[in-house]
Amino acid sequence: MSRSMEVQARSNMRVCWRRINAANNSLAALHAACKLQGYDLEVTEGPQRDVTCYSLNSVNEPSYRKEIERADCITIVGGPHASACWREVAAYADYVVVGEGERVLPALLSSIEAGSEELPRGVATSRGFVPAEFCTRLDAYPPFTRMKGFIEISRGCPHLCAFCQTPRLFGPSMRHRSIERIAEYAKRYRDVRFVSPNALAYGSDGRSARLEKVEVLLKALKGNIYFGTFPSEVRPEFVTDKALELISAHCMNEKLHFGAQSGSDRVLGAMQRGHSTREVIDAVECCHEHGFTPVVDFIVGLPMETEQDQLDTLRLIRWVVRFGKVHIHLFHPIPGTPLAGHIPIRLHAELPRTFGRLALQGRLTGSWLAPSVKVF
Numbered sequence: 001m002s003r004s005m006e007v008q009a010r011s012n013m014r015v016c017w018r019r020i021n022a023a024n025n026s027l028a029a030l031h032a033a034c035k036l037q038g039y040d041l042e043v044t045e046g047p048q049r050d051v052t053c054y055s056l057n058s059v060n061e062p063s064y065r066k067e068i069e070r071a072d073c074i075t076i077v078g079g080p081h082a083s084a085c086w087r088e089v090a091a092y093a094d095y096v097v098v099g100e101g102e103r104v105l106p107a108l109l110s111s112i113e114a115g116s117e118e119l120p121r122g123v124a125t126s127r128g129f130v131p132a133e134f135c136t137r138l139d140a141y142p143p144f145t146r147m148k149g150f151i152e153i154s155r156g157c158p159h160l161c162a163f164c165q166t167p168r169l170f171g172p173s174m175r176h177r178s179i180e181r182i183a184e185y186a187k188r189y190r191d192v193r194f195v196s197p198n199a200l201a202y203g204s205d206g207r208s209a210r211l212e213k214v215e216v217l218l219k220a221l222k223g224n225i226y227f228g229t230f231p232s233e234v235r236p237e238f239v240t241d242k243a244l245e246l247i248s249a250h251c252m253n254e255k256l257h258f259g260a261q262s263g264s265d266r267v268l269g270a271m272q273r274g275h276s277t278r279e280v281i282d283a284v285e286c287c288h289e290h291g292f293t294p295v296v297d298f299i300v301g302l303p304m305e306t307e308q309d310q311l312d313t314l315r316l317i318r319w320v321v322r323f324g325k326v327h328i329h330l331f332h333p334i335p336g337t338p339l340a341g342h343i344p345i346r347l348h349a350e351l352p353r354t355f356g357r358l359a360l361q362g363r364l365t366g367s368w369l370a371p372s373v374k375v376f
């Protein structure tokens, strides 16, 4: 059967994608993957027949649970929350896509359409789950088609930060999209932005930079390139003179975004962050010397923090804002991580007081009262 005939044949089954802003990049990638198999995802504001797909994280999952439970159609749920808590989600959704969706979602749609009892690996239902035994090669799928998104250049992470789901969801090995494919899709944008767990680790194993690969990539791109800033942040130990020279020479961004997460070396060690506050200080100074504004992420309310750890974090934040900006996250336990099930500990009164003052001065953003209360 030709591809056009295949699309025609499959057009009888309407497949919808529930619009959820936090999942727009997943929509772009999965719209492209489904299109390759003849399914054109239609974006809707609620569940609609025949099938509606959702991608949920642990913050927004409670808002959609009832809607999915009551939906008058077949429901498929994926995303970080569903992948970590498939049993819980399979109790209210028809199917759960666990892990990467590019291969599994179109295969599941084919199976539903064919009325087959046999489900692809990587799909969970209330009857059970057989895990997928493969991981996605990024070049096998376009990063987007008609539904545009940021270009995902790398996936997977060898670090094991206790608060983060990325290595648990995508595995510990970094995979990279080829420079040719990235350049091909970058041509469709005037301003080009990327998705990566650490943009400066492009082409590497994620532990030691291979800046010669980053250089070839940046030289291959046209347009206004934003690299190492939202949404492709970096790790502090990757911020070096050579890295910033490359970004200065080829990119438009004047900011560099990286995570410090804590000002306490004890807490950094306890959550297996893999760097100390020394690397954070070096990275901030390096940005300053090269004319970049560092934008540094911190998490507060971590379960292993003592009052002294919080005051150490506050001291580092006060120092960072002399050179750049700080973005605060109140600790949120993510299912599937070592810190799942913990709750944020109470903040020392000096932290919210200082954060409020720095926010009014335009030097700090984020959320420290509740994940849903954000200061921009």
Ligand code: SF4
Binding pocket: 157, 158, 159, 160, 161, 164, 165, 166, 167, 197, 235
């Ligand atoms: S926070 Fe970043 S470096 Fe740490 S595990 Fe997650 S993606 Fe990797």
